Amino acid sequence: MTYADLDRLFADLPVSTLSVAAPTTEPAVRPRGRRVLAEPTVVAGMPTALKVLWTVWASVVAINLTVWLLVSLGGSDLAYFWPMWLAVPGVVLLGASAAVTAVRSHRRDRTEG
Numbered sequence: 581m582t583y584a585d586l587d588r589l590f591a592d593l594p595v596s597t598l599s600v601a602a603p604t605t606e607p608a609v610r611p612r613g614r615r616v617l618a619e620p621t622v623v624a625g626m627p628t629a630l631k632v633l634w635t636v637w638a639s640v641v642a643i644n645l646t647v648w649l650l651v652s653l654g655g656s657d658l659a660y661f662w663p664m665w666l667a668v669p670g671v672v673l674l675g676a677s678a679a680v681t682a683v684r685s686h687r688r689d690r691t692e693g
């Protein structure tokens with residue numbers, strides 16, 4: 581099929597005139613009720629790799645807590661809370677996130693000032 585074939589298809593349709601709105605210099609109106617942040621949040625400014633690591637860690641914690649809870653409800657002893665060991669990689673991840681955020685903040689301040 582070519583463009584000439586399409587012209588025959590559209591021959592009986594009414595002709596329309598397209599009008600393009602002229603750009604305005606007026607500021608865009610912000611809808612009420614929506615909050616616009618002046619600076620990105622900590623999560624928004626975080627590198628994708630750290631977002632992925634936090635998501636994986638939170639998923640692993642959720643799965644381990646669910647398994648521990650189900651095993652505990654099944655009649656096992658509640659004395660040993662073994663999911664607590666997941667706090668170790670969580671603390672390491674928190675330290676890495678804090679370090680990356682501090683380095684990025686320092687670089688941003690240095691380039692702006």
